Amino acid sequence: MNNVYELEHIYKTYKNDGKEFTALKDVSLSVHEGEIFGIIGMSGAGKSTLVRTLNRLEEVSDGTVRFFGEDLASLKPRELRNIRHSISMIFQSFNLLNQRTVIENVEQPLKITHTPRAERRGIAMEMLKIVGLEEKANEYPARLSGGQRQRVAIARALAGNPKVLLCDEATSALDPKITGEILDLLKKINEERGLTIVIITHEMAVVEKICDRVAIIDNGVLAEIGDVREVFSSPKSTAARKLVFPSNPFDPTKSDGRLIRIVFDGLKASEPFIANLVKTTGKTVNILSANTKSVGGIGYGQMVMELPDDVNDQETIIEFFKSSGLAVSEIE
Numbered sequence: 001m002n003n004v005y006e007l008e009h010i011y012k013t014y015k016n017d018g019k020e021f022t023a024l025k026d027v028s029l030s031v032h033e034g035e036i037f038g039i040i041g042m043s044g045a046g047k048s049t050l051v052r053t054l055n056r057l058e059e060v061s062d063g064t065v066r067f068f069g070e071d072l073a074s075l076k077p078r079e080l081r082n083i084r085h086s087i088s089m090i091f092q093s094f095n096l097l098n099q100r101t102v103i104e105n106v107e108q109p110l111k112i113t114h115t116p117r118a119e120r121r122g123i124a125m126e127m128l129k130i131v132g133l134e135e136k137a138n139e140y141p142a143r144l145s146g147g148q149r150q151r152v153a154i155a156r157a158l159a160g161n162p163k164v165l166l167c168d169e170a171t172s173a174l175d176p177k178i179t180g181e182i183l184d185l186l187k188k189i190n191e192e193r194g195l196t197i198v199i200i201t202h203e204m205a206v207v208e209k210i211c212d213r214v215a216i217i218d219n220g221v222l223a224e225i226g227d228v229r230e231v232f233s234s235p236k237s238t239a240a241r242k243l244v245f246p247s248n249p250f251d252p253t254k255s256d257g258r259l260i261r262i263v264f265d266g267l268k269a270s271e272p273f274i275a276n277l278v279k280t281t282g283k284t285v286n287i288l289s290a291n292t293k294s295v296g297g298i299g300y301g302q303m304v305m306e307l308p309d310d311v312n313d314q315e316t317i318i319e320f321f322k323s324s325g326l327a328v329s330e331i332e
Contacts (some may be wrong), residue, residue, distance in 0.1 A: 002068075004164055004196045005031040005054060010063035012049055012220075023049040025220045027063075036190050036197045038211035038228070040243060043202060046220040051166055051200045055087045056080060068163075085113060088157035092169040094149045096141040102152050103128065103137040109160035120159075127155035131185060147178035154185065158193075165189075167199045171206060183210050204243045208232060208295045216240050232295045233263045233327040245304075245331055253286065258307045258314060259331040262321050265300050273324055283308065283317050304331060 012024040023046045031037045041047045052058040053065050056072045065072045067083060075083060088109070096105050103124050110120035128134045131151040141149055150170065157165055167186070171179040187210045190197050199211060207214050207228055215225040218239035224231060235244045245261060252259055264273070278284055286306040293300055307314040321328050 002033040003030045003066075004033050004068060005029075005198075006064075006066040006069075007053070008064045008066075010050070010053060010065065011061045012046075012053065012058060013061045023220050024053075024060075027217075027220075027222045029215050029222060029225055031196065031198060032213075033196055034190075034194050035212040036187070036199065036210050038199045038201065038207040038214040039217060040201055040204065040207050040214055041217035041239070045217045047200050047202075047217045048168055050217060051168055051198060054164075054166060054198065055084055055089065085109075085160055086163040087166065088160060088162040088164070089166040089168065090150070090153045090157050090170045092172045094141070094146075094153045096149055096152060096156075098141050101138050101140055102133065102144070105141065105152055106156045106159050108156060113160065123159055124155070127158045128152075130158065130189065131155045145178075146174050147181060150174065150178075150182055151185065154182075154189075158189070158195075163196060165195055165197045167197065169200055169202070171201070172203075179206070180209070186210060205293075208293060216243065229295055229298065229300075232300065234329060241329070241332075245329075252288070252306045254309075259288070259304060260307060260318065260321075261302055261304050261329045261331055263300060263302045263327040263329075265298055271324075273321070273326065276324070277317065277320055281316050281320055283313050283320075285317060 007027060007029050010024050010027040011022065013020055013022045027050065039047045039050060049058055053060050054067075056065070056075075060073065067087070070083070072080070072083070097108070103121070106124040106127050107120045110123060115123070125134060125137065128137055131154050133148060133151050133155065136144065136148065141152065144152065165186075171182050174182065183206065186197055189195055199206065201207060211228050213226060214228050214231055216223045216231070216237060216239050218237070223237040223239040224235065231240055232244055235241045274285070274287070285308070288304045288306055290301065290303040307317055318328055
């Protein structure tokens with residue numbers, strides 16, 4: 001498997017009025033060709049700084065960023081410009097030119113590469129068809145909805161036939177329904193064109209829906225990285241648990257009540273494991289919350305439950321769930 005990006009021991013320190021702030025601290029990771037890679041973290045975690053190192057909009061203070069094996073820091077200005085033609089980016093704010101029509105916006109990267117007008121018009125129209133907006137070619141951005149404007153931004157990003165698409169909070173300004181449509185479109189583009197996509201977000205739901213792997217950034221540090229299904233099922237870091245666990249489970253009935261979370265995939269959803277627990281062990285639990293969701297295209301369910309007071313009963317219950325093939329995590 002080829003690596004599009006290889007980041008080794010990345011540091012980024014800002015200096016202002018004699019003070020220093022380190023936004024990235026010893027981050028090392030790789031992005032595989034053809035995958036959808038998520039970078040997630042809370043506001044201020046350093047994820048947007050990280051994505052800007054991927055096209056050298058941010059110079060790293062230390063470490064190495066390689067793009068298909070080339071050290072970005074070693075490139076001369078012309079070489080960097082050529083590399084950037086292979087790296088497109090879409091943003092939360094769309095960044096469209098309001099005084100130009102939709103198709104003129106999509107043509108912009110082709111103008112930069114001096115593509116002949118007739119050729120770039122044909123390419124732009126093809127890109128608009130991919131995002132389902134060919135009938136809006138002669139409209140102006142102000143007359144479009146937010147979701148339509150983001151589709152135009154995606155079409156523009158695709159026009160230059162990039163190798164990578166960087167998405168910096170690209171769905172944050174959209175409502176959940178439109179967000180879902182944009183994510184479905186990105187997934188389709190990834191599958192049909194083999195385009196590598198890097199998604200920056202603070203929403204776990206975005207990562208769960210379309211990403212193959214995810215890196216979790218916490219205060220500039222890489223807290224966890226792995227397959228999305230594994231991180232969802234068994235988050236290892238505190239930062240991952242905060243993002244993955246249900247945001248508002250019901251309070252335990254006792255202040256010192258012990259809570260666990262069990263995760264099951266679609267294959268086990270039909271099994272009556274709570275009933276089996278009672279039948280097999282004679283032990284009961286108090287279910288506080290439950291939900292189901294799609295993670296990487298596979299249905300998953302999760303339950304948060306309170307265990308009985310007796311420590312031996314607690315361990316019996318946990319062991320039963322683990323032996324049944326369920327992922328079990330403790331909730332602090």
